[in-house]
Amino acid sequence: MDATITLTVNGRRATVTTDPQRPLLDVLREDLQLTGTKYGCGEGRCGACTVLLDGQRRHSCTLPVGQADGKTILTIEGLATDEALHPVQEAFLAEGAFQCGYCTPGMVMTAAALLKEKPDPTEAEIVAWMDGNLCRCGGYPRIVKAVRRAAASAKGAQP
Ligand code: FES
Numbered sequence: 001m002d003a004t005i006t007l008t009v010n011g012r013r014a015t016v017t018t019d020p021q022r023p024l025l026d027v028l029r030e031d032l033q034l035t036g037t038k039y040g041c042g043e044g045r046c047g048a049c050t051v052l053l054d055g056q057r058r059h060s061c062t063l064p065v066g067q068a069d070g071k072t073i074l075t076i077e078g079l080a081t082d083e084a085l086h087p088v089q090e091a092f093l094a095e096g097a098f099q100c101g102y103c104t105p106g107m108v109m110t111a112a113a114l115l116k117e118k119p120d121p122t123e124a125e126i127v128a129w130m131d132g133n134l135c136r137c138g139g140y141p142r143i144v145k146a147v148r149r150a151a152a153s154a155k156g157a158q159p
């Protein structure tokens with residue numbers, strides 16, 4: 001049976017009436033037209049669908065939208081401000097940390113969550129944190145470099 005669910009997505013309230021078991025990812029992409037968040041495996045194994053739910057990274061492909069009712073969601077579309085890209089976005093551009101770009105929204109959201117929790121991670125911590133995000137293009141060295149650059153720039157230091 002459908003339910004009415006209220007989400008705050010990228011600072012805007014959205015109300016959807018839908019099956020509460022539908023994946024949040026489908027609601028974001030199909031109902032709210034926020035297609036930056038990607039479908040990869042659909043079973044919580046690749047990280048392409050990562051969003052922040054009340055500030056915590058979550059796989060939106062396996063999260064029933066009913067569990068997001070009343071919560072705050074940040075997707076890749078909401079990461080930049082009107083004035084500037086997020087430091088992780090800037091760093092991915094500066095390091096060329098993507099090829100096809102399919103994994104990139106999930107990578108960026110995961111890295112943003114890391115820097116929020118741990119602003120100055122070691123390389124080993126970056127690798128461990130990003131471990132659940134897969135890149136078919138094998139861009140891992142540049143991705144790690146980009147996360148290091150973002151951490152350094154947030155501190156005002158050279159990467
Ligand atoms: S699509 Fe969600 S983890 Fe792969």
Ligand code: FES
Pocket residue numbers: 097098099100101102103104134135136137138139
């Ligand atoms: S850049 Fe292609 S999957 Fe990561």
